Amino acid sequence: MFWLLGAAFLIAFLYVFSSILLPFLAGMVLAYFLDPVADRLEKIGLSRTAATVVILLAFLVTVTLALMLVVPVLSNQLADFLVRLPDYLSRLQALITNLDPEWFEQVLGVSEQELREGLTALLAQGTGFVATLFKSIWTSGMAIVNLASLFVVTPVVAFYMLLDWDRMIERVDSWVPRDHVETVRQIARDINAATAGFVRGQGTLCLILGLYYAIGLTLVGLNFGLLIGFFAGLISFIPYVGSLVGLALSIGVAVVQFWPEWYWVAAVAAVFFSGQFLEGNILQPKLIGRSVGLHPVWLMFALFAFALLFGFVGLLIAVPAAAAIAVLVRFALARYLQSPLYGGESSGTSADRELP
Structure with missing residues (x-):
């Protein structure tokens, strides 16, 4: 009941505050991504604070150079691509329909005019779907305020999370009931x-x-x-x-x-x-x-489902959530296979057997 209530609270929290969580989650993801680098710098003699400062300064310099050198080029190409996209689609449609109209009519049973109309409708639907998708992502998770705060709040959150990461893990570990601490630790390691x-x-x-x-x-x-x-x-x-x-x-x-x-x-x-x-x-x-240990089908479902529920923020939490759910399902299945419910009362209690 405790974990079910905790999961329900987390889902409600994400649903209510999803519009402002992007910079905070991005900072947490960044700290999680860079924590092994900080651990290695500590092993060569740097303090945790010095390692955190060095890592984030290097990261900010890299991002700044990318914004100055790569992003303008990509922005120009994107603007040019959007301008030329209708012409590209028209020319591609003309190339397809002009290959061999008689072959299309004999083999597929459609005339050149019907093929043109079908391709036009298909291209229009595809363009509309892409536009709707980007508009949904933008309005749900990439609003102007979030985009601006991403460059201000995210580095601050990442700095403090990376600085206190090991202490936070130790503190959370100290809250786990001692009778179940090894089980919880193993689940956490698997996740x-x-x-x-x-x-x-x-x-x-x-x-x-x-x-x-x-x-x-x-x-x-x-x-x-x-x-x-x-x-x-x-x-x-x-x-x-x-x-x-x-x-x-x-x-x-x-x-x-x-x-x-x-x-x-x-x-x-x-x-x-x-x-x-x-x-x-x-x-x-x-x-x-x-x-x-994440099946591609399960991963794709998680990405689409969390994006639908929480917008762009959902994309950030989809992978860890999918990993956690997969690990918990495997753990529950292992418990079930070792329980009297599966093997019958004659097989003994689950406490008498070791989990695989």
Whole structure:
């Protein structure tokens, strides 16, 4: 009952205050992400305060350089892309419908006019869905006040959270009932392993993939290659979605830009396929491994569900919440399999057997 009431209170709290929680949650995520770096700096002789100051100064310098050098370029490409998007869609539609109208009519049973109308309706629906999605995210979690406070409040929250992280963990551990402290610690370790494996590992992987796609597409000469590459890399935390969206966008732009020089289109596709090979065979085993324990379907459901309930804030808490729920479900299932309810009264009490 205690944990159920605690979960209900947390959900209600997030629902009521989701519009102002973004900078605080971002600071907590940042502190959690950088805590291992602070621990390593402490081992080489720095105090916790000095380590925290060094880390946050380095982080702020990196973010400032990115804002000065990368963000203006991406902003210009985004503005140019939005202006040229209708023309790109029209030209892509014309290329598709002009390939072989007779083949479409014989094989698919649709005329050229029907195909044009269908593609127009499909493109309009897709554009409307994307616009609605971004508008929903903006109004629910990325309001102007939140965006401004993100650059003011987040560094302050991250500093104090990173400074007091170990003390907070020790304090919370001291509140756990002593009869159950080892069980709770093991559950917490499992949740931390799943969350850290994804947040730290997948976060680093997304940054590397974003750089790889952006540099590769730019070298190929694709229009908006930097924008599409970074976007595809940064949304790669959603399994398969980042690579598929990036591939579709880049192939669409490449067909309009390079056709009939098909080998440039193949070069754009090769950038993404090589990126997937790099991710699956090198980056993911090294950075994430098999310790995450989050099924891709469960992860995608959690991301969509929490985004629907809490907006952009929900995206920040979806992964740790999904990891915690998965660990608790596995723990409850292990308890059930060791209980008389599963094995019958003749199998003894659960206290007489060890959990796997």
